[in-house]
Amino acid sequence: MIDPRRLLDLVLKYAVKEEGGAVYRRYKRFRADRWYGGIATADVVGCNLRCGMCWAWRNTSFALTGGEWMAPEEVAARLEEIAERRGYRQARISGGEPLIAPGHVLRVVDLLRDYAFIVETNGLLIDRALAKELASRPNAVVRVSIKGATPEEFSRITMSPPQYFNAQLEAIRLLVESGMEPCRDVYPAAMLGFSTDESAKKLERALGEIDPRLAECVDVEYVILYPHVVKLMRARGLVPTRAVAPNGVPAFMI
Numbered sequence: 001m002i003d004p005r006r007l008l009d010l011v012l013k014y015a016v017k018e019e020g021g022a023v024y025r026r027y028k029r030f031r032a033d034r035w036y037g038g039i040a041t042a043d044v045v046g047c048n049l050r051c052g053m054c055w056a057w058r059n060t061s062f063a064l065t066g067g068e069w070m071a072p073e074e075v076a077a078r079l080e081e082i083a084e085r086r087g088y089r090q091a092r093i094s095g096g097e098p099l100i101a102p103g104h105v106l107r108v109v110d111l112l113r114d115y116a117f118i119v120e121t122n123g124l125l126i127d128r129a130l131a132k133e134l135a136s137r138p139n140a141v142v143r144v145s146i147k148g149a150t151p152e153e154f155s156r157i158t159m160s161p162p163q164y165f166n167a168q169l170e171a172i173r174l175l176v177e178s179g180m181e182p183c184r185d186v187y188p189a190a191m192l193g194f195s196t197d198e199s200a201k202k203l204e205r206a207l208g209e210i211d212p213r214l215a216e217c218v219d220v221e222y223v224i225l226y227p228h229v230v231k232l233m234r235a236r237g238l239v240p241t242r243a244v245a246p247n248g249v250p251a252f253m254i
């Protein structure tokens with residue numbers, strides 16, 4: 001089993017640093033991306049999970065080194081430059097877990113206050129204090145990407161203990177309790193590429209118990225069969241129940 005706390009320690013040791021009062025992280029690239037109707041995107045190094053269908057595993061999420069050290073001011077400036085050039089009103093940090101260094105990402109959110117900032121997170125690191133920090137920022141939208149629909153599926157996908165699945169739901173609960181409007185300020189995404197119809201229903205029910213609106217705005221994710229993702233899944237012995245080809249065409253077998 002992989003312990004997410006151990007991964008967190010490793011990322012903090014090798015891919016996060018403090019200098020002159022600023023928190024730095026390593027970044028591999030900046031790009032304009034098509035998701036969300038167009039969004040300025042920074043790919044950060046380091047994650048506290050090791051998902052078996054992660055598209056970013058080769059370059060950023062499973063990495064601890066490489067890239068360029070950047071302070072929040074540099075990250076915000078690069079994202080703003082992309083957004084202005086492409087006419088986007090949204091920005092995000094992708095490729096890894098942004099909340100590993102909350103002081104870093106919260107500063108980026110603040111610097112980009114004229115844009116919606118989508119905080120894409122696996123949710124594991126959101127406690128009540130961080131939920132309040134996020135909820136106090138009007139331009140922050142939190143998308144909690146739940147891995148699997150049950151603790152067992154979570155564990156199969158991530159190779160981490162199943163109890164961490166509940167931390168993802170708890171993160172959503174804390175964000176709602178902190179004042180974030182369900183489906184507007186905070187919403188669930190769910191990797192259902194290894195789920196059954198029955199387990200997906202279970203997740204809907206669990207989300208509905210937090211707030212009935214959440215069950216209505218699940219952003220369903222399927223595995224995208226990039227060759228390097230297929231390679232990772234094969235190494236893990238994972239076979240998706242639902243997947244899409246890189247061109248977006250549904251594919252049910254690998």
Ligand code: SF4
Pocket residue numbers: 047048049050051053054055056057061095096097122
């Ligand atoms: S949480 Fe996201 S970035 Fe991290 S390993 Fe899983 S899919 Fe990749």
